Amino acid sequence: MLFIMVYDVVIVGAGPGGSTLARLLDEKYKVLLIDKRNLGSYTDNNKEKCCGGLLAPDAQNMLAKLGLGIPQEVLTGPQMFSVNSIDFDNNIERYYQRHYININREKFDRWLVSLIPNSVELCFNSLYKSYKKVDDYIEVKLNKDGENIIVKTKILVGADGAISRVREQTFEHKKSPDKYVSIQHWYKTKKEMPYYTSIFDKEITDFYSWLIQKEDSILIGTAIPIKEDANEKFQLLISKLKKQGIDIGEAEKKSGTLIMRTRKIRQINSIKDNVVLIGEAAGFISPSSAEGISYALKSGSILAKCINEQHYDFGKKYNKKTRSLKTNIIFKNLKSILMYNKTIRRWIMKSRILSMNIDWDI
Numbered sequence: 001m002l003f004i005m006v007y008d009v010v011i012v013g014a015g016p017g018g019s020t021l022a023r024l025l026d027e028k029y030k031v032l033l034i035d036k037r038n039l040g041s042y043t044d045n046n047k048e049k050c051c052g053g054l055l056a057p058d059a060q061n062m063l064a065k066l067g068l069g070i071p072q073e074v075l076t077g078p079q080m081f082s083v084n085s086i087d088f089d090n091n092i093e094r095y096y097q098r099h100y101i102n103i104n105r106e107k108f109d110r111w112l113v114s115l116i117p118n119s120v121e122l123c124f125n126s127l128y129k130s131y132k133k134v135d136d137y138i139e140v141k142l143n144k145d146g147e148n149i150i151v152k153t154k155i156l157v158g159a160d161g162a163i164s165r166v167r168e169q170t171f172e173h174k175k176s177p178d179k180y181v182s183i184q185h186w187y188k189t190k191k192e193m194p195y196y197t198s199i200f201d202k203e204i205t206d207f208y209s210w211l212i213q214k215e216d217s218i219l220i221g222t223a224i225p226i227k228e229d230a231n232e233k234f235q236l237l238i239s240k241l242k243k244q245g246i247d248i249g250e251a252e253k254k255s256g257t258l259i260m261r262t263r264k265i266r267q268i269n270s271i272k273d274n275v276v277l278i279g280e281a282a283g284f285i286s287p288s289s290a291e292g293i294s295y296a297l298k299s300g301s302i303l304a305k306c307i308n309e310q311h312y313d314f315g316k317k318y319n320k321k322t323r324s325l326k327t328n329i330i331f332k333n334l335k336s337i338l339m340y341n342k343t344i345r346r347w348i349m350k351s352r353i354l355s356m357n358i359d360w361d362i
């Protein structure tokens with residue numbers, strides 16, 4: 001059966017970017033928010049976003065600017081105040097003070113969705129398929145419970161993350177960010193690991209790998225350039241960690257997805273006519289740390305402001321106001337040069353600049 005409904009804004013993706021936009025759009029607009037996940041209720045086959053679930057200072061800053069504080073149930077333990085950097089290339093280990101907030105990512109997404117006003121129509125368990133322009137409208141095709149539905153909208157927003165179909169269909173001839181395959185496995189642990197561990201090893205990846213404790217589990221993840229054999233590299237990481245003395249048993253949960261690494265500003269594409277991208281779909285993600293939540297929150301809130309202020313000229317404004325995000329990504333690329341060059345990193349870590357000593361015996 002085919003239903004035709006008409007909206008002002010259709011948003012594909014209810015991650016931090018899409019749900020922030022949906023929450024902040026003026027209630028005078030008729031808004032539809034689509035997600036293939038069921039973020040309204042829990043089901044047996046919940047699809048969870050594969051993520052480390054750390055809120056970096058930039059994300060904390062954005063939440064503060066949005067007037068939001070995180071409810072207790074979104075937090076997970078332990079809260080960590082340091083990073084353990086292990087450099088396998090240079091055989092050096094250092095601790096640095098950092099202020100991350102450890103969260104349950106699934107609960108974080110659901111909490112953001114719970115803040116969306118009732119005026120927004122939520123369409124979960126629904127897969128966005130394609131769109132086409134018809135006169136002054138955009139016809140959006142989606143599939144809900146095996147049924148194809150077509151809706152019409154004036155503005156289509158792709159907030160559909162790294163594997164963005166909206167991006168693919170809108171900017172097929174444009175450069176997209178470098179693609180990495182990210183693998184994350186969960187292992188039961190009895191040990192306390194009250195720090196976030198980042199691992200640098202050129203044999204595994206030119207990006208980095210990580211360990212994060214989540215209650216009684218340890219999450220081990222890495223991001224591998226798409227042309228490499230990600231499974232083989234992940235196994236290499238596990239064997240190196242075991243040699244380090246880290247106790248790793250059978251994985252209790254396995255996940256994987258793509259992650260974008262925006263190396264050049266021309267890889268960011270965010271607007272074509274009335275089709276707009278926000279968050280990771282646009283390429284807004286840190287190329288040095290893979291931190292993407294702050295960019296999703298920020299681009300979502302900027303777009304809401306632009307649409308609310310001036311409906312028909314919002315694209316130009318959005319482009320202008322997201323320049324600060326692009327500049328930030330340029331800086332993060334410069335930071336990457338320092339972080340991912342073996343010789344520079346060796347020099348920095350050896351110098352002990354900004355590092356700290358942890359006295360485990362106290």
Ligand SMILES: Cc1cc2nc3c(=O)[nH]c(=O)nc-3n(C[C@H](O)[C@H](O)[C@H](O)COP(=O)(O)OP(=O)(O)OC[C@H]3O[C@@H](n4cnc5c(N)ncnc54)[C@H](O)[C@@H]3O)c2cc1C
Nearest residue numbers: 013015016017036051052053054128161279280292293296
């Ligand atoms: C392994 C890993 C670890 C990470 N760790 C961190 C971290 O610790 N901290 C951090 O800040 N960032 C982290 N990131 C990056 C961060 O997760 C993303 O950049 C951020 O979630 C982007 O938000 P978004 O709203 O743009 O997209 P997403 O959060 O990816 O949301 C996209 C939404 O669109 C939906 N969707 C996609 N396609 C369709 C479709 N065709 N139809 C319907 N719905 C669709 C998805 O279900 C999803 O809900 C990590 C990423 C990975 C892969």
